Amino acid sequence: MSNVNLTRISAEHNEWIKGLDFYKEDLRVLVHRLEEISQHNNSQETRKGIEHFQNQFIIQRNNIEELTHKIREHITEVGRDPGLETGQMDSELLADHENLLDEYNTLEKVINDLRHEYNSYLVAAKG
Numbered sequence: 001m002s003n004v005n006l007t008r009i010s011a012e013h014n015e016w017i018k019g020l021d022f023y024k025e026d027l028r029v030l031v032h033r034l035e036e037i038s039q040h041n042n043s044q045e046t047r048k049g050i051e052h053f054q055n056q057f058i059i060q061r062n063n064i065e066e067l068t069h070k071i072r073e074h075i076t077e078v079g080r081d082p083g084l085e086t087g088q089m090d091s092e093l094l095a096d097h098e099n100l101l102d103e104y105n106t107l108e109k110v111i112n113d114l115r116h117e118y119n120s121y122l123v124a125a126k127g
Contacts, residue, residue: 006084009097013075016104020068023111027057027064030118037125049121056114063107067100074100 034057038050074096081090089097 006087006089009078009089012097012101013071013078016071016100017068019104019108020064020071023108024061024064026111026115027061030115031057033122034118037122041125046125049125053118053121060107060111060114063110067103067107070103071100 030053034050034053037046074093078084078089078093078097081093083089
């Protein structure tokens with residue numbers, strides 16, 4: 001058992017879920033913009049870029065869904081931990097929490113990098 005601040009743990013869970021919801025919506029916007037590009041530009045080079053980003057958006061949407069599911073499962077497991085009544089958390093649950101934080105940060109970086117790559121592609125496709 002490890003001492004934990006349950007308020008901090010809960011706040012992190014909420015922050016992650018809100019962040020993932022934001023990224024999911026952001027991907028919807030990016031997909032919509034990609035559809036607009038595909039309607040106006042049929043060059044082979046543009047088609048390659050469109051296919052690449054379509055695939056990446058699908059992959060990242062799936063990653064968001066998977067991580068959201070893991071976080072929700074973790075929230076349930078944390079809620080079942082009897083040690084929380086005394087401000088203690090099972091060491092394994094705490095390790096899982098830290099792993100989820102790492103996964104969230106990694107996914108956030110991947111999505112932000114993808115967005116920057118995509119924006120550069122849009123500039124080139126329009127130019």
